[in-house]
Amino acid sequence: MADQRPPLSSVCDFATWEPVLRLMLADDADRRAARSARVAGRISRTGWSLAHRGSMSSTARSAVVGIQRALAHGGVQEIAFRAEARPDGGTTLGLVWPSPSVEPAVGYPDLGVLVLADGALPEPWLRRPDPVPGAVPAPSADPELLERTLREQLPDAVGATEEEIAAAEARLGVALSDELKVLYRVTRVDWRDDFAAAGRAGRAVGCELSGLDTLFAVDAAVRHPGWALGAERTVSTAPDAAVQGLAGSPGWIAFGSNGGDEFAVDLTPGPAGHFGQVILVDHEQSLGAELVADSLTDFVLGRVREERRERRGDEPAAEARIGAGYLGTVRAAARPALEVLSIGAWDGTPFSLVPLTGLPRLRTLTAMPGTLADPLEVAGLTGLEFLELGAREWRALLDAGAVPRTLKAAAIKVRDQDHLPVVAVANEILALWDRPRIVQTLIEGDLGPAA
Structure with a gap:
């Protein structure tokens, strides 16, 4: 501890x-x-x-x-x-x-999120890319044209050897696209030894270019915004999407930046994408990426897409809200695709969770204090990884020994009467996972x- x-x-x-x-x-x-x-x-x-x-x-x-x-x-x-x-x-x-067990709340006075396992992440940040066995480069991908263009602009550049490229592939665990190999055969880029040459290479390519030895795959965990913001997020990949709805992928190979966002060659494209397309990973977004160019050749030649698709491919069926101004019953929200259910302010009869029992993908439930008819019905939700309830609802679960052990994180929604007792309740929850207590x-x- x-x-x-x-x-x-x-x-x-x-x-x-x-x-x-x-x-x-x-x-x-x-x-x-x-x-x-x-x-x-x-x-x-x-x-x-x-x-x-x-x-x-x-x-x-x-x-x-x-x-x-x-x-x-x-x-x-x-x-x-x-x-x-x-x-x-x-x-x-x-x-x-x-x-160390609490992820601080942002911008409001709630206690924060209790993280029940070190490094625990919501499901969207663990999602791996779907296989793309039929993905091929775009028609515009032209390694020969790309090489000629780069050599004309960088006649004195020193390129990487085949051994160095193979070493980079071994380090990354993926085979690089032919276009990306061409790029580094022309210029290996070394900001430490030749800053001016690296700058010229970046101007020729159209971004702040990374060296071969600093290529990296976009890590989903690095983009995680925290449970308070991430637990209620969902992603999906539409059949006509060029980019898969992911936080990161071992096939998103970042090769440069615009000073804040990362440009990556996409080796795991969406159903309507191309192998080796160029995508932009926005540092202000925690999920998804947007298509910039169909190929690295297009990117270097300035043939970038002016109209970009929505960064996220949300599936409305995966999220539901109940309460004033939203759905009026739990049954209306219960559907097999449901991942996230939020129950907000409500002055009517408290809700039963029975219609949610057995839903295969439900992983997040948040409910304002006093909105549940029977908090013990939470026990029927067998796939929860995040649960936010009021202190009294948590008290009922704790007393009955019914806190779901599938949880990765939890939160206590504070109302006036709960301000001081909430820490004691939080420590009881943490004790179930043998986590450090709150002082x-x-x-x-x-x-x-x-x-």
Whole structure:
């Protein structure tokens, strides 16, 4: 079990947080009505997420900056907090410290995602390319024309030997396309030894060209945006798609960039694609790639596609939302292709999950607190890898010993009444997988009655 960073004593003083709490509770309706009020947020070394209206007072800003400095001094990336202020002003503040088991929430005060196995990834980031035994190069692929064009523009270039090309293929585990071999026979590209020559080669090809020894396959895991964003994503490959709906492929061989995105030769094209086509892997996207040119010859000659297809080939049947403004029943969402189901805010009768039982591909379920008729029906969903429920729903599963052991990650959706108990529930979930626990420091203070 990994060691956890001990709390910083410099931020474990209620007075340090009092200006922040007062800022967030200033317009709280519960506090004005003499009811307990609850708030939550996060402060990192470089930013903060605090729910409040209007501008931040200088006192609160100074408090936040002081906390940030303490985090930086102690080597802590961020701290989450949650607090309950009772009608008499007595306040309990919980400081939640970073844990190797928690993927921090982004932009909102929830605890974050509990990662139940090191390196666990959602299914789309594990998907391998479908076989493409019939894929052939595009008619425009012309290794001889490509070689003549490059040699005319790079008459003094030094190319790679056949042995060096074979070594690159062995390292990558794939046979390179004929066009890519031609490219490196003309110029092996070495930014370390001859920066100027490498720059000329890049201008001739049309991108910042990689050297033969730095070619790499686009790794799906590197593109993973985290469970909070990734668990509800789906991909598919349409019958007329040129590029397979993937996060990465051992056949996407990145050979250059535009300064941020990667250009790759695609050796595992989609049903309507060509072997060796050039695709763009956008660094702002976590799934998919777009077709740029039908061949490397086209790419070098500037014959690129002006109209590009959608980066993702989502299949609507794989995703469903239930709740206000969406579907009104679980049965309407239940279909064999369903992978991701989200149950949002709902004021009607809570939903039964029975219609989902036995669905072969359902891997993600998120449900707002109070929307499930019987949380134990989750046990009938045998393929879940991600589950997000309210603390009370998790409590029911834990008490019944019914937490699905197929899970790779989990999250607790926080509502007001769950702010402080949520860490205890999270630690019970982590204990089932023998994962490092979360440290929460509880501090008592007094904000006085609401004005």
